[in-house]
Amino acid sequence: MIDQLKIIGQYLLAKHLLSRLVGKLAAARAGKLTTFLIKKFIKKFNVDMSEAKHSAATDFKTFNDFFTRELKPGIRPIIEGENSLALPVDGCISQIGAIKEGRIFQAKGHDFSLRELLGGRDDIAAPFDEGLFSTIYLAPKDYHRIHMPITGKLEQLIFIPGDLFSVNPLTAQNVPNLFARNERAVAIFSTAVGPMAMVLVGATIVASIETVWAGTIAPAKNKEIQYWDYRGQDITLEKGAEMGRFKLGSTVVALFPKGSISFSESLQAETVTRLGELFATTNTSAEK
Incomplete structure (x- = not known):
């Protein structure tokens, strides 16, 4: 029942409007609010920041900077071989x-x-x-x-x-x-x-x-x-x-x-x- 309600909600939600509003917030340099949101996101989704080049929430000026964060050099080696x-x-x-x-x-x-x-x-x-x-x-x-x-x-x-x-x-x-x-x-x-x-x-x-x-x-x-x-x-x-x-x-x-x-x-x-x-x-x- 809960899953069905979630799917119905997907059809009813003003998805483009919501997405664009969230996009503006994610791109904003909102100081302490940005840091607060990043910390909450890391905790809620159990993000492994030990792999990130910059690991502290305060390292990121916007939420987008955090979300598209770089990994540490060499943390994901690319398989070798032309085949x-x-x-x-x-x-x-x-x-x-x-x-x-x-x-x-x-x-x-x-x-x-x-x-x-x-x-x-x-x-x-x-x-x-x-x-x-x-x-x-x-x-x-x-x-x-x-x-x-x-x-x-x-x-x-x-x-x-x-x-x-x-x-x-x-x-x-x-x-x-x-x-x-x-x-x-x-x-x-x-x-x-x-x-x-x-x-x-x-x-x-x-x-x-x-x-x-x-x-x-x-x-x-x-x-x-x-x-x-x-x-x-x-x-x-x-x-x-x-x-x-x-x-x-x-x-x-x-x-x-x-x-x-x-x-x-x-x-x-x-x-x-x-x-x-x-x-x-x-x-x-x-x-x-």
């Missing part, structure tokens, strides 16, 4: 597996359209048809910067406006089409295994989605789908490099072409992930 892909975030696997008939598995009884997830264009979705996906949920306590699983050259960026439902496990199990209906930014890279899509999905009170090359993507005043073509530029990010960040957490969906990689056998739904550990091996490696 190994690194996990892109700290989080938890929501689902992982094959894209079947253009559909991606969300939770029992729910799946969603690959084409819709990527903004509705066949030419962008086609390379990933019958390919592989991994959906990773970032909880409030997690490190909220997103890194590259493999070296990639940026090809396109797409911003897709939408809802701002929560993306926690309860919502994923109960809200149809969740990741293809929420606001999101899609980055397409060319890599040694073919195209790779990194989909950064917004959520309730996610105040901002950023990339390292374009800055803030969401929130956006323009409520139409927006495309940026980077194929004439040389923006290459190495494996393990930061590619974006969430200001208040969310979900990352990574997409790969059919036959390009094999996910690590240790990864399955509910597996806790740590940035830099083995995500997948290239098909070449798998065949040796």
Whole structure:
């Protein structure tokens, strides 16, 4: 009953307004209030500040500075080897597996359209048809910067406006089409295994989605789908490099072409992930 009420509340809540108001507070230099909120957040969500480069609540001028905090150097070593892909975030696997008939598995009884997830264009979705996906949920306590699983050259960026439902496990199990209906930014890279899509999905009170090359993507005043073509530029990010960040957490969906990689056998739904550990091996490696 309580879970049902939570889901009903998700539909009734003025999610965009709430998210933007929280965003303004999170970006404010509010002195003692900021420090108070950070301390309360650390306690409530049991955030491990021993891994952070700056560990005291007073080290951060805004809540956003705290939420997107850096880790200590070397705390998340990136797996070596040209045939190994690194996990892109700290989080938890929501689902992982094959894209079947253009559909991606969300939770029992729910799946969603690959084409819709990527903004509705066949030419962008086609390379990933019958390919592989991994959906990773970032909880409030997690490190909220997103890194590259493999070296990639940026090809396109797409911003897709939408809802701002929560993306926690309860919502994923109960809200149809969740990741293809929420606001999101899609980055397409060319890599040694073919195209790779990194989909950064917004959520309730996610105040901002950023990339390292374009800055803030969401929130956006323009409520139409927006495309940026980077194929004439040389923006290459190495494996393990930061590619974006969430200001208040969310979900990352990574997409790969059919036959390009094999996910690590240790990864399955509910597996806790740590940035830099083995995500997948290239098909070449798998065949040796």
